[in-house]
Amino acid sequence: MTVMIPAWIDGTLTPVEKLDAHLRGLRHKAISVFVMRGDQVLIQQRALGKYHTPGLWANTCCTHPDWGEDSLTCATRRLNEELGITGLTMTHRDHLEYRADVGGGLIEHEVVEVYTAEAPADLPVTPNPEEVMATRWVSLRELMAQVERDPDAFTPWLKIYLADHAQAIFGEAALAD
Secondary structure, three states: OOOEEEEEEOOEEEEEEHHHHHHHOOEEEEEEEEEEEOOEEEEEEEOOOOOOOOOOEEOOEEEOOOOOOOHHHHHHHHHHHHHOOOOOOEEEEEEEEEEEEEEOOEEEEEEEEEEEEEOOOOOOOOOOOOOEEEEEEEEHHHHHHHHHHOHHHEOHHHHHHHHHOHHHHHOHHHHOO
16 A cells, blocks of 8 residues: 655645655654653554564654644544554644654654643553554653663654653653652
8 A cells, every 4th residue: 555645845745655755855744642641651662564663662653644634633543553542632742853864775854743642541552563563651761761771772753852852742841850
């Protein structure tokens, strides 16, 4: 199935095949979701079959909206498709842009709408094995420490979010000691 995502070509938002957007390093739309449970965040380890950054740990959900799909609809859809998570209320936290080499000659140049959602203690999580090989809850403080200790285990975008956008995404508590 060909997935067409919104990317800018010569300043015009255009439907572009997802892999082509990454090969060409085109600036394109994306979403990222952080599901929280108090001070803990749900992170996922990307499936080994993913065409970039397989086996690396990322935020709860990160993807691209389909052409014509709004970001909140995309975030809700992909939480369900990747992790079987439904029924959470999303809060828009940030609009940011980054560019990162994700290996294999691929570039993520994303304009990202970032959402958080608060989860109940008993939130069922059912990872789709084609997308996710593992999940775990970790405190934000411990996640930041793990990224510092073993940066190669994490996706470039998660490292960028934590280093440059933690306050906007998680609020003042993200910077508290």
